[in-house]
Amino acid sequence: MKKIGILASYNGSGFETIQKAIQNNEFDAKVVVIITNNTNAGVLQKAQSYNIPHFIINDKRYPNENLDEKITKLLLEFECDYIFLSGYMKKIESKLLSAFPNKIINTHPAILPSIYGGVGMYGRFVHEAVIKNGEKKSGVTIHYVNEVYDEGEKILVKELELTLNETVDSLETRIKELEKEAIVEAFKKLLA
């Protein structure tokens, strides 16, 4: 059984998608640890409800520590085979990248490569830019994580066409639904 570690900054909807897919026997894995940088992250309640060990690691809690090292050590201690970024808003740094080569996976709420990736392109900011630029389509990209935001090798891309009266809210909702399908399909591919 493969062990998955989760990094999340907010609600961890991607994590919950994985957890539900595991419970539905869609793939053979186990989420063994959840780490967030955000003391108010909704993912913490989810972790408690699924009885999964969870940790808050940020500069405020560990002001004089190397967080890259701390996160990496913890994920190694839990013997993770994969690391999934479920809406994690911090840069993955060298120690973690080196410890888990081609094992760190991110879900991005746009088609990559494109101008809708990189610094500043996260959450609603992505959808705002897509709509402002009058794009006809958007989507979800599941990719391996490398040292640069959103430039890692693609695992899976799912696309959708924007409606004529698409709003940021409606696009965010549709992308989050598409993301659930993409995450499950990507892990089925990885764990096959």
Ligand SMILES: Nc1nc2c(c(=O)[nH]1)N[C@@H](CN(C=O)c1ccc(C(=O)N[C@@H](CCC(=O)O)C(=O)O)cc1)CN2
């Ligand atoms: N080394 C990598 N680290 C991370 C990647 C990656 O591909 N390589 N993906 C991101 C997730 N992400 C998009 O998918 C992303 C997240 C955040 C940002 C961003 O601009 N962050 C801001 C800070 C935001 C905050 O502190 O709340 C910034 O860096 O200024 C861009 C893309 C996760 N890490």
Ligand SMILES: NCC(=O)N[C@@H]1O[C@H](COP(=O)([O-])[O-])[C@@H](O)[C@H]1O
């Ligand atoms: N660039 C990274 C990025 O924007 N990730 C996005 O953050 C959202 C987190 O939502 P959640 O907190 O409800 O899981 C997710 O939809 C994910 O695609």
